Amino acid sequence: xxxxxxxxxxxxxxxxxxxxxxxxxxxxxxxxxxxxxxxxxxxxxxxxxxxxxxxxxxxxxxxxxxxxxxxxxxxxxxxxxxxxxxxxxxxxxxxxxxxxxxxxxxxxxxxxxxxxxxxxxxxxxxxxxxxxxxxxxxxxxxxxxxxxxxxxxxxxxxxxxxxxxxxxxxxxxxxxxxxxxxxxxxxxxxxxxxxxxxxxxxxxxxxxxxxxxxxxxxxxxxxxxxxxxxxxxxxxxxxxxxxxxxxxxxxxxxxxxxxxxxxxxxxxxxxxxxxxxxxxxxxxxxxxxxxxxxxxxxxxxxxxxxxxxxxxxxxxxxxxxxxxxxxxxxxxxxxxxxxxxxxxxxxxxxxxxxxxxxxxxxxxxxxxxxxxxxxxxxxxxxxxxxxxxxxxxxxxxxxxxxxxxxxxxxxxxxxxxxxxxxxxxxxxxxxxxxxxxxxxxxxxxxxxxxxxxxxxxxxxxxxxxxxxxxxxxxxxxxxxxxxxxxxxxxxxxxxxxxxxxxxxxxxxxxxxxxxxxxxxxxxxxxxxxxxxxxxxxxxxxxxxxxxxxxxxxxxxxxxxxxxxxxxxxxxxxxxxxxxxxxxxxxxxxxxxxxxxxxxxxxxxxxxxxxxxxxxxxxxxxxxxxxxxxxxxxxxxxxxxxxxx
Numbered sequence: 005x006x007x008x009x010x011x012x013x014x015x016x017x018x019x020x021x022x023x024x025x026x027x028x029x030x031x032x033x034x035x036x037x038x039x040x041x042x043x044x045x046x047x048x049x050x051x052x053x054x055x056x057x058x059x060x061x062x063x064x065x066x067x068x069x070x071x072x073x074x075x076x077x078x079x080x081x082x083x084x085x086x087x088x089x090x091x092x093x094x095x096x097x098x099x100x101x102x103x104x105x106x107x108x109x110x111x112x113x114x115x116x117x118x119x120x121x122x123x124x125x126x127x128x129x130x131x132x133x134x135x136x137x138x139x140x141x142x143x144x145x146x147x148x149x150x151x152x153x154x155x156x157x158x159x160x161x162x163x164x165x166x167x168x169x170x171x172x173x174x175x176x177x178x179x180x181x182x183x184x185x186x187x188x189x190x191x192x193x194x195x196x197x198x199x200x201x202x203x204x205x206x207x208x209x210x211x212x213x214x215x216x217x218x219x220x221x222x223x224x225x226x227x228x229x230x231x232x233x234x235x236x237x238x239x240x241x242x243x244x245x246x247x248x249x250x251x252x253x254x255x256x257x258x259x260x261x262x263x264x265x266x267x268x269x270x271x272x273x274x275x276x277x278x279x280x281x282x283x284x285x286x287x288x289x290x291x292x293x294x295x296x297x298x299x300x301x302x303x304x305x306x307x308x309x310x311x312x313x314x315x316x317x318x319x320x321x322x323x324x325x326x327x328x329x330x331x332x333x334x335x336x337x338x339x340x341x342x343x344x345x346x347x348x349x350x351x352x353x354x355x356x357x358x359x360x361x362x363x364x365x366x367x368x369x370x371x372x373x374x375x376x377x378x379x380x381x382x383x384x385x386x387x388x389x390x391x392x393x394x395x396x397x398x399x400x401x402x403x404x405x406x407x408x409x410x411x412x413x414x415x416x417x418x419x420x421x422x423x424x425x426x427x428x429x430x431x432x433x434x435x436x437x438x439x440x441x442x443x444x445x446x447x448x449x450x451x452x453x454x455x456x457x458x459x460x461x462x463x464x465x466x467x468x469x470x471x472x473x474x475x476x477x478x479x480x481x482x483x484x485x486x487x488x489x490x491x492x493x494x495x496x497x498x499x500x501x502x503x504x505x506x507x508x509x510x511x512x513x514x515x516x517x518x519x520x521x522x523x524x525x526x527x528x529x530x531x532x533x534x535x536x537x538x539x540x541x542x543x544x545x546x547x548x549x550x551x552x553x554x555x556x557x558x559x560x561x562x563x564x565x566x567x568x569x570x571x572x573x574x575x576x577x578x579x580x581x582x583x584x585x586x587x588x589x590x591x592x593x594x595x596x597x598x599x600x601x602x603x604x605x606x607x608x609x610x611x612x613x614x615x616x617x618x619x620x621x622x623x624x625x626x627x628x629x630x631x632x633x634x635x636x637x638x639x640x641x642x643x644x645x646x647x648x
Contacts, residue, residue, distance in 0.1 A: 404416075
């Protein structure tokens with residue numbers, strides 16, 4: 005008999021239940037009941053709907069007041085029992101039961117494989133068993149003697165470290181910054197935050213029940229990763245202010261030699277059986293080489309290197325770029341600047357989200373912390389709503405009659421809804437429609453969540469120009485239309501060096517060739533993880549693993565880390581010094597990646613973005629739905645690898 009920490013008297017519990025999602029609550033009642041009494045037509049919710057003009061779904065179930073009261077009363081009775089008497093936790097649902105419950109809860113058909121994935125994402129099933137069963141054949145001493153170096157202590161590196169520690173494999177995480185957190189440490193610009201729902205943007209094994217908002221900001225996100233480092237005891241394994249300069253494979257031993265520079269620039273050398281690159285794609289800011297930039301007398305800095313010592317209050321400010329970072333920082337910057345000018349190369353699709361600044365209700369916080377099984381079903385239903393629901397709008401319909409601006413009917417429907425939304429938000433500034441509406445399909449670039457961007461563009465003290473920048477002057481910027489813009493400060497929201505993965509590290513493989521030279525501007529990796537000629541090296545968030553249409557990059561990272569852990573465990577269980585993907589297998593995979601990418605929104609010929617290289621090949625984005633990528637990384641393929 006289990007006991008449960010359930011604070012609050014009956015009145016407090018009733019109040020909390022007013023804030024919880026009823027279809028989710030029904031899943032808790034069903035799992036505890038162990039039968040189908042709650043899966044009848046009386047309690048069946050309305051299908052999850054996306055209101056007109058919105059991108060994000062309404063999943064409240066739309067129950068009558070009578071049924072809503074009945075569900076909450078039953079939940080109160082269950083909670084009283086758990087609080088006062090205790091109970092046995094019910095067993096995890098089978099895949100078949102998961103499918104039945106999810107189909108009832110969503111009022112939609114749910115794929116069986118999707119339910120298998122959900123069982124792992126909710127931790128009803130231990131996804132780590134895939135590599136744990138291999139490690140049971142390996143002694144603790146052998147695991148300790150096996151050395152892994154992880155490059156980067158951001159989200160991916162922390163996840164890798166947690167699993168390596170759990171496995172008993174020795175490791176060191178090398179982080180170039182003086183703190184952990186990666187992008188959530190480096191980016192501190194105004195309104196910096198996540199545009200994936202928080203309760204999905206977290207590790208499946210370390211869900212955070214205390215997010216203050218549905219889309220939290222930078223400080224809270226950084227604190228989450230700091231918490232994970234401390235909870236899982238990673239501090240002792242992390243070397244801060246340690247930048248990897250070079251990684252070289254020693255063919256004679258199959259070990260990697262890693263050259264590291266400390267904060268003073270002094271170099272040292274480490275050795276490892278395997279290396280994991282967790283450097284990310286968005287960590288090396290790019291500032292275009294504008295003529296005359298060194299002549300500008302005002303303040304100039306990149307959004308990822310925000311100058312908190314520079315006050316923008318009452319200043320004339322220029323922002324170059326209209327991507328995710330720019331969209332987030334511009335409205336708050338406009339609030340303090342005397343005038344703000346935005347320089348746009350191409351517009352982005354920006355979607356409404358009524359929940360973007362919404363705080364998490366007290367009752368939901370209570371349920372996530374204290375109601376057994378609620379957090380699991382909350383995550384399952386959130387993944388269903390936010391992961392692959394938009395995938396149908398991504399592939400090209402060969403019979404679609406408007407291929408220049410849309411991929412298919414679903415894509416065009418989204419386009420029309422967003423155009424209407426833009427017009428509504430601009431109000432009497434309809435002249436801006438020509439520069440605010442993209443000429444490429446939705447999902448050709450990342451769909452950005454609106455944080456009052458269009459309202460900012462409609463302000464009298466904000467200007468938006470798509471005239472190209474000719475040069476900087478001592479006082480500002482000259483554009484191709486002949487206008488001279490004077491500024492006190494210029495902010496570069498110009499993105500990152502994305503197509504040179506692992507750069508500026510020098511990575512040398514078996515043949516003596518550097519990875520940068522091998523890839524050129526066309527990086528490729530098997531499943532985005534393994535590269536021929538570079539055995540025992542694993543990339544996280546590598547080529548063709550970025551996601552655009554929905555989901556959480558943490559989800560993708562966990563897929564990749566699970567795959568890496570299986571590879572390492574396979575090496576240890578077979579006493580192999582090297583594991584490498586053959587060139588033929590990698591080529592076959594990449595050909596498939598490129599073939600599919602050409603048919604998707606981000607491969608559309610009208611899209612120019614950081615997703616593509618100079619030849620128009622998509623090198624950043626995954627061509628697979630999130631479910632498909634989970635399936636492709638779920639199990640190692642021993643016969644695929646070269647092992648010695």
